[in-house]
Amino acid sequence: MHLNTCKPEKTFQLRKHRKRFKYLSFLLFIFVADLNRILNRMDEKLEKILRESARLFSKYGIRSLSMDDICRELAISKKTLYQYVESKADLISHILQNAFSKHGKGMLEFIEGEHNAIDELLAVSRKVCLNMQNFNPSIIFDLQKYYPEIYKTHYDAKMIAIFNDIKANLIKGIAEGLYRDEMDVDLVARLYVQKLEDVHDPSFLASMAADVSSYAKVFHVMFDNHIRGICNAKGLAYYEKQKQFLNFNIE
Numbered sequence: 082m083h084l085n086t087c088k089p090e091k092t093f094q095l096r097k098h099r100k101r102f103k104y105l106s107f108l109l110f111i112f113v114a115d116l117n118r119i120l121n122r123m124d125e126k127l128e129k130i131l132r133e134s135a136r137l138f139s140k141y142g143i144r145s146l147s148m149d150d151i152c153r154e155l156a157i158s159k160k161t162l163y164q165y166v167e168s169k170a171d172l173i174s175h176i177l178q179n180a181f182s183k184h185g186k187g188m189l190e191f192i193e194g195e196h197n198a199i200d201e202l203l204a205v206s207r208k209v210c211l212n213m214q215n216f217n218p219s220i221i222f223d224l225q226k227y228y229p230e231i232y233k234t235h236y237d238a239k240m241i242a243i244f245n246d247i248k249a250n251l252i253k254g255i256a257e258g259l260y261r262d263e264m265d266v267d268l269v270a271r272l273y274v275q276k277l278e279d280v281h282d283p284s285f286l287a288s289m290a291a292d293v294s295s296y297a298k299v300f301h302v303m304f305d306n307h308i309r310g311i312c313n314a315k316g317l318a319y320y321e322k323q324k325q326f327l328n329f330n331i332e
Contacts, residue, residue: 127165128179130155135176143173143223173228177235185242198254199308199320206304210297221281236281244274251311259316269311276303 133155137146148169152159166172196204224232248270254260279285280299312320 127175130157130162130165131172131176131179134172135180138173138176138220139217142217142219144227148172170228170231173224174231174235177231181235181239181242197257197259197319198250199259199312199316199323201250201253202304202308203320203323206301209304210301240274240277243277244270247273254311254316259313259319260311261313264311273307276307 134151137151137154141150148159148162151172152162155162162172166175221232248266251260251264251266251269255262255264255266280303308320309317
C-alpha cells in the first residue's frame with residue numbers, strides 16, 4: 082500500500098496560509114475602517130466649507146468675495162481650503178453640485194413616501210418659496226457673467242431634472258385621478274420648465290432686484306397657475322383644502 086508522506090507537510094502549509102490570510106484580512110479591515118473614518122471627517126469638513134461658503138456668497142455676492150475672505154470668515158488657512166478645492170471656480174462648482182445632489186435626495190425621499198401628487202407639489206413649492214426668502218439675484222448675475230460654463234452645466238442639469246420630476250408627478254397625478262387625463266404630459270412639463278427659464282432671464286432678475294421677496298411671490302403665482310391648469314375637479318378641491326394649511330410665508 083502506498084503511503085502519502087507529504088500529507089502532514091501540506092496540511093501544515095495550508096494551516097499556515099490560512100492564518101496568514103486571516104491576519105491580512107484583519108489588517109485590511111483595520112485599514113478600510115481607518116480610511117472610512119478619514120474620508121468621513123474630510124466629507125464633514127468639505128460639507129461645512131461648502132455650506133458656509135454658500136452662505137457668504139449669498140450674502141455678499143460671488144464676485145466681491147475672494148478666497149482670502151472665505152478663509153478669514155471660516156477661520157481656516159488657504160492651505161486647508163485648497164486641500165478640498167482647487168480654485169474659486171472649483172469651490173463654486175462644488176457648491177452647486179452639492180445643492181443639486183441634496184435637492185435630488187430630498188425629492189427622492191419625499192416621492193418614496195406615502196404622498197399623492199398634489200402633496201408632492203405643495204411640499205416642494207413651499208420649500209422653494211422659503212428658500213427664495215433669502216435668494217440674492219446677484220448670484221445669478223455673477224454666475225452668468227463670470228462663470229458661464231459652470232452656470233450652464235449646472236443650469237442644464239437642473240432643468241433636465243426638473244422636467245423629469247414634473248413629468249413623473251403629472252403621470253402620478255393622472256393615475257391617482259387628481260389631474261386631467263387628456264393633457265400632453267411632455268408638453269406641460271416643458272412649458273413649466275420654460276417658465277422657470279423665463280424667471281432666470283437677466284432682465285427679469287433685474288426687475289426683481291429691488292424687492293427680493295417678490296421673487297418668491299412670482300414663483301408662488303407660477304406654481305398656483307400650474308397646478309390649477311393640470312387638476313381636474315377632484316384634484317382642485319383637494320388642492321384648495323390642503324392649501325389653507327400650507328403657509329408659504331410670502332404674503
